[in-house]
Amino acid sequence: MRLSEREIDGTLAALADPTRRAVVDLLRRQPLRAGEIAARFDVSAPAMSRHLRVLRRGGLIEEDRVEEDARVRVYRLRPERFRHLQAWLERVEGFWAGQLDAFKQHAETRARRR
Amino acid sequence: MRLSEREIDGTLAALADPTRRAVVDLLRRQPLRAGEIAARFDVSAPAMSRHLRVLRRGGLIEEDRVEEDARVRVYRLRPERFRHLQAWLERVEGFWAGQLDAFKQHAETRARRR
DNA sequence: AGAAATATTAATCGTGTAGTTAATTAAAAA
DNA sequence: TTTTTAATTAACTACACGATTAATATTTCT
Numbered sequence: 118m119r120l121s122e123r124e125i126d127g128t129l130a131a132l133a134d135p136t137r138r139a140v141v142d143l144l145r146r147q148p149l150r151a152g153e154i155a156a157r158f159d160v161s162a163p164a165m166s167r168h169l170r171v172l173r174r175g176g177l178i179e180e181d182r183v184e185e186d187a188r189v190r191v192y193r194l195r196p197e198r199f200r201h202l203q204a205w206l207e208r209v210e211g212f213w214a215g216q217l218d219a220f221k222q223h224a225e226t227r228a229r230r231r
Numbered sequence: 232m233r234l235s236e237r238e239i240d241g242t243l244a245a246l247a248d249p250t251r252r253a254v255v256d257l258l259r260r261q262p263l264r265a266g267e268i269a270a271r272f273d274v275s276a277p278a279m280s281r282h283l284r285v286l287r288r289g290g291l292i293e294e295d296r297v298e299e300d301a302r303v304r305v306y307r308l309r310p311e312r313f314r315h316l317q318a319w320l321e322r323v324e325g326f327w328a329g330q331l332d333a334f335k336q337h338a339e340t341r342a343r344r345r
Numbered sequence: 346a347g348a349a350a351t352a353t354t355a356a357t358c359g360t361g362t363a364g365t366t367a368a369t370t371a372a373a374a375a
Numbered sequence: 376t377t378t379t380t381a382a383t384t385a386a387c388t389a390c391a392c393g394a395t396t397a398a399t400a401t402t403t404c405t
Contacts, residue, residue: 126249133247134393135240141323151352164394166353188351188402199324203317209255210313248363265382278364280383302372302381348405355398361391368385375378 120201124176128202131175136160137168141177141194148181148193176201234315238290242316245289250274251282255291255308262295262307290315 120128131137140154155165169192172178176198181191234242245251254268269279283306286292290312295305 122249125252126247129243129247129252133240133243135236136393138239138243145323145325152350155352160393161395162352163354163396167393170353186351186403190352196324199320203320203324206313206317206320209259210310210317211259250363266380269382274363275365276382277366277384281363284383300373300381304382346405348403350403351401353398353400356396358393358395360393363388363390365388366386368383370383371381373378373380375376 118197118201118204120205124201125205127175128177128198129175131171131177134168134171137172140165140168140172144178144192144194148191150189150191152189154192232311232315232318234319239316239319241289242291242312243289245285245291248282248285251286254279254282254286258292258306258308262305264303264305266303268306 132141136158139158143149143154143157151166151169152162154169155162158165160168169178169180173180173192177195178192179195181193183189183191246255250272253272257263257268257271265280265283266276268283269276272279274282283292283294287294287306291309292306293309295307297303297305
């Protein structure tokens with residue numbers, strides 16, 4: 118899958134905040150409820166709620182509801198998006214290989230001319 | 232190499248802007264002078280200068296000076312930082328195996344509670 | 346039904362960031 | 376030496392973003 122510019126923007130913007138990266142780091146271990154996440158940081162619940170929304174819109178986490186208690190919302194990481202981001206980075210980094218190809222072609226052209 | 236939290240922050244913050252990502256995309260092809268970069272976008276030279284500084288501090292590009300004309304500054308991509316970022320993503324994505332276990336445990340706990 | 350719990354949205358505030366034009370630095374050209 | 380050129384820094388404005396407290400659903404517990 119290839120991310121649109123809009124998706125890339127949301128994803129990178131979401132990761133550009135230290136608190137949100139810490140949340141991602143926390144969710145690596147296991148899914149957690151909104152309250153549990155907020156409690157582990159030095160911010161208010163509303164502030165964390167907004168962070169979670171940004172992460173969700175950035176495609177990095179998703180929200181689940183449990184049947185036992187319809188009030189709680191469980192958040193968990195979405196691995197796909199991280200893989201998409203890796204693919205994006207690979208594409209950007211691919212300039213290196215491209216330059217190498219260009220060099221080869223250049224060398225071949227010169228060789229053929231002789 | 233492993234990036235510090237501070238470095239990760241600078242790098243991701245630099246990439247969280249559409250204009251700066253477009254600059255990165257542009258520099259994939261070849262190094263360019265500050266003026267050439269600014270001319271390709273719909274922003275003033277000072278604005279682009281700031282973007283370039285953010286990208287440089289984020290470790291994504293570097294500045295070279297040419298001997299023919301000491302006024303011009305040539306910017307080019309630094310591939311290492313992209314690889315470091317990939318490594319960081321891989322580390323975060325590595326949660327997958329653990330997540331599956333956690334899921335199972337979660338499901339079992341729920342089942343037991345009924 | 347009424348109270349407590351879970352989480353979000355609303356309203357507000359301060360700060361950081363991107364943009365602009367003007368001023369500045371430094372080097373090449375005339 | 377004066378003027379142009381290349382690029383940055385300075386000063387200022389507009390707006391998006393993060394944080395907080397208060398208010399609002401919605402669901403559970405007594």
